[in-house]
Amino acid sequence: MAEQERMLEAILFATSEPITLRDIAARLPHGCDPAEAMVYLRKRYEGRGVQVVKVDDAYAMRTAADLGYLMQKETVEVRKLSRAAIETLAIIAYHQPATRAEIEEIRGVSVSRGTLDQLLELEWIRFGRRKMTPGRPVTFVVTQEFLAHFGLETPRDLPGLKELRSAGLLESRPAFGTIPMLDGEEDEEEATEGQSELFED
Structure with a gap:
């Protein structure tokens, strides 16, 4: 399971858009269980600066919400919706x-x-x-x-x-x-x- 976590971590790190478990499974060796590995991986990242988040039916690595201010630029374009x-x-x-x-x-x-x-x-x-x-x-x-x-x-x-x-x-x-x-x-x-x-x- 530890090796499966490593593989999931590598895939999530290299993927720019959220990816589903189905797409992850297609990249893993036969016999892997991405759903179970994802549970352990998400727990391992709890409280860290980077977290594994679920977006709809997909997963992605994201900066922890409380650290978002570190990524802000000095100039921010504000576009208010009508x-x-x-x-x-x-x-x-x-x-x-x-x-x-x-x-x-x-x-x-x-x-x-x-x-x-x-x-x-x-x-x-x-x-x-x-x-x-x-x-x-x-x-x-x-x-x-x-x-x-x-x-x-x-x-x-x-x-x-x-x-x-x-x-x-x-x-x-x-x-x-x-x-x-x-x-x-x-x-x-x-x-x-x-x-x-x-x-x-």
Whole structure:
């Protein structure tokens, strides 16, 4: 197992993008168990300056979150998302796979091509499978880059209504009636304000 850990470590170190266990297994000698080796490897890196993190269904080596400031440049380009982009991103994150029509139905207004292009350019969303409905509309889903930016393993780790309220991102009144996953009925305007603060980090 120690040798398998070494091999996993070498693969993760040399890979620029997160890699799945399936892809790792294809590189390892026959009979290796990358899933078990990954458990031991992640434990060995706990508390270190570099950690092995899970991003969706893949793994990667990343600088420990509390040491990120050491990697910052002196000049940082700040690109604030528009309110429309923030709302669109939040809807896709909580409703994926979501079509453009579904996004517009939830927001109550049309979604401009520029808004989606901006999120695609940031690589926070990507095209998903076409929906099996008339017209076969394309869907949108969040990416590994989105999950990594917000420190999430999967979209299921997105904060729920209670977490948003406890963090002060939503008022104590009910919110976001059009998003069933948030489990409540509230005014869309108030909810999108909360989502805006969430995604401006």
